[in-house]
Amino acid sequence: MLTATNLTKQYGSLVSADSLNFTIEKGEVVGLLGANGAGKSTTMNMITGCMPPSSGTVTVFGQDIHEEPISAKRHIGYLPEIPPVYTDMTVTEQLMFACALRAVEKSVRKSEIDRVCELVNIGDMRRRMIKQLSKGYRQRVGMAQALVGSPELLILDEPTAGLDPKQIIDIRQLILKLKERHTIILSSHILAEITSVCTRLLIMKGGKLVADSTPEQLGNAHGGGNQLELRVRGSAEAVRPVIAAIPGIAELQVEESPEPGCVDVLVTAGEGIDLREALFFALAAASCPAVMMKPAKPTLEEIFIKLTA
Amino acid sequence: MSAIYLKELRSYFTSMIGYIYLSVFLLIGGFIFTTGNLLSQNGDIKSWFASIFSVLIFLVPILTMRLFSEERKMRTLQLLFTMPVSLGEIVFGKFLATLTVLGMGLAVTLLYPLILAFFGSVEAMVVVGNYLGMSLLVSTCIAIGMFISALTENQIIAAVVTYSVLLGLWLLDTAGQNLIKGSLGEVVRYLSLTTHYSEFTYGILNPADLVYYLTLTALFLFFSVLALEGRKSA
Numbered sequence: 001m002l003t004a005t006n007l008t009k010q011y012g013s014l015v016s017a018d019s020l021n022f023t024i025e026k027g028e029v030v031g032l033l034g035a036n037g038a039g040k041s042t043t044m045n046m047i048t049g050c051m052p053p054s055s056g057t058v059t060v061f062g063q064d065i066h067e068e069p070i071s072a073k074r075h076i077g078y079l080p081e082i083p084p085v086y087t088d089m090t091v092t093e094q095l096m097f098a099c100a101l102r103a104v105e106k107s108v109r110k111s112e113i114d115r116v117c118e119l120v121n122i123g124d125m126r127r128r129m130i131k132q133l134s135k136g137y138r139q140r141v142g143m144a145q146a147l148v149g150s151p152e153l154l155i156l157d158e159p160t161a162g163l164d165p166k167q168i169i170d171i172r173q174l175i176l177k178l179k180e181r182h183t184i185i186l187s188s189h190i191l192a193e194i195t196s197v198c199t200r201l202l203i204m205k206g207g208k209l210v211a212d213s214t215p216e217q218l219g220n221a222h223g224g225g226n227q228l229e230l231r232v233r234g235s236a237e238a239v240r241p242v243i244a245a246i247p248g249i250a251e252l253q254v255e256e257s258p259e260p261g262c263v264d265v266l267v268t269a270g271e272g273i274d275l276r277e278a279l280f281f282a283l284a285a286a287s288c289p290a291v292m293m294k295p296a297k298p299t300l301e302e303i304f305i306k307l308t309a
Numbered sequence: 310m311s312a313i314y315l316k317e318l319r320s321y322f323t324s325m326i327g328y329i330y331l332s333v334f335l336l337i338g339g340f341i342f343t344t345g346n347l348l349s350q351n352g353d354i355k356s357w358f359a360s361i362f363s364v365l366i367f368l369v370p371i372l373t374m375r376l377f378s379e380e381r382k383m384r385t386l387q388l389l390f391t392m393p394v395s396l397g398e399i400v401f402g403k404f405l406a407t408l409t410v411l412g413m414g415l416a417v418t419l420l421y422p423l424i425l426a427f428f429g430s431v432e433a434m435v436v437v438g439n440y441l442g443m444s445l446l447v448s449t450c451i452a453i454g455m456f457i458s459a460l461t462e463n464q465i466i467a468a469v470v471t472y473s474v475l476l477g478l479w480l481l482d483t484a485g486q487n488l489i490k491g492s493l494g495e496v497v498r499y500l501s502l503t504t505h506y507s508e509f510t511y512g513i514l515n516p517a518d519l520v521y522y523l524t525l526t527a528l529f530l531f532f533s534v535l536a537l538e539g540r541k542s543a
Contacts, residue, residue, distance in 0.1 A: 048391045049390065049391060050390045050541065069395070070393045070394070070395060071393070073392060073393040074393045078391045080384070080387050080391075082384050084384050084385045084386075085385070085388075086320070086383070087383065088320060088323050097316050098388075098392075100311070100312030101389075101392040102393065103393070145388070
């Protein structure tokens with residue numbers, strides 16, 4: 001649906017996007033992650049045609065967004081970080097303007113506005129002037145504006161920035177509803193938001209793409225494989241030989257635990273080997289009960305910090 | 310383009326700027342007509358047009374200063390850049406909306422030659438020539454103001470610079486006549502807005518003058534598109 005090829009943006013010696021290559025397929029919900037200044041907004045501005053790249057191309061449904069902007073932009077609904085709304089208009093006027101810009105048929109504009117207002121839950125604010133709305137409602141008006149005309153591809157730049165917790169939940173639920181009918185690219189530096197809705201992650205650092213995979217693949221790639229974390233009641237001298245004797249152990253680390261009388265153990269098993277039962281019985285037989293056992297996959301935060309540090 | 314045109318026209322009247330412009334223009338225009346024509350018993354409408362232009366070069370920047378400066382400040386230019394509309398449509402839509410507001414004011418002043426015709430004789434071609442010249446003149450002023458508005462986020466700067474440029478172009482005629490001698494003076498005079506306006510005031514429709522105003526208007530509309538392209542890259 002969208003392909004970025006060697007996408008670069010340079011301001012003098014500063015490169016804010018450096019040879020980005022990625023393809024977004026229909027139906028995906030892609031999270032664009034990165035620290036502040038990583039180049040997320042620059043990338044989004046380029047793929048929406050808001051800003052021309054220094055080099056490289058962006059094609060949407062096979063059309064270059066800078067060579068054929070009118071036809072390419074028909075497929076895109078964009079919500080920038082600050083929703084672009086006219087404060088001297090009412091909500092209805094703003095959405096009517098968006099309908100006109102998207103060449104929505106006049107006969108269906110009213111029903112289209114009803115549809116998007118219901119989707120984002122701003123029906124009771126339609127007659128209000130936008131300058132009277134809170135940030136949360138303005139964000140929703142911006143979202144409604146992006147949805148007008150039902151574009152196939154939605155690009156949302158930090159859609160929950162500055163919102164209160166309830167509004168964040170509302171926006172997240174809206175995105176989950178939208179992903180049934182739209183392909184979505186969503187940027188954020190709030191990892192919980194990304195993991196709750198995205199099927200694929202693009203992680204940027206310093207203008208470069210440092211990761212492009214699903215959350216599971218990312219976890220496996222950076223998670224050290226088949227590992228278990230245990231907390232065992234006993235001394236390191238007692239526990240280590242018990243675990244080391246179990247067949248299938250590839251690596252073993254034992255260290256003192258913050259919990260008194262316990263040790264924390266990191267066990268790496270061989271490929272495809274499940275050690276949980278063997279560990280349980282071996283430790284029980286040695287009177288060293290395992291008080292905690294869990295897979296040692298790193299959190300997305302840990303992977304993010306590792307990739308963007 | 311019609312979406313941009315209608316939105317811009319509506320915003321002139323929801324933000325009060327349109328009402329303020331029309332009120333001030335018609336108040337001053339009416340005052341000049343009353344004192345310069347009615348009370349002076351002067352049946353020559355040309356004198357009114359000569360006076361009103363100095364009012365217009367002050368008022369036009371007030372209409373044009375917000376055209377792009379406000380959009381940049383409110384971050385709504387991003388909306389226009391990401392919608393399926395061309396930069397040319399955006400520029401031309403805003404241009405036509407501003408021209409419509411100015412045209413509304415000029416349309417009301419059609420009463421003045423009608424009043425003079427009631428009391429004396431008024432040459433139709435002189436009236437046609439003056440209104441045509443005035444329309445072309447304000448079109449050029451709008452295009453220049455729009456271009457300057459596209460260069461800055463600050464509306465006050467846009468207004469002041471536009472006024473300065475328009476005043477400068479108006480005064481080039483004087484400069485070419487009195488300050489710069491020889492062929493250079495002739496060239497400078499040729500560039501002046503005044504030089505090309507004077508024949509319209511006599512009802513003479515010189516194609517060269519038409520081309521001058523239309524070319525200058527088209528040039529500054531094109532510059533406005535280029536300025537927006539530059540904004541996108543920034």
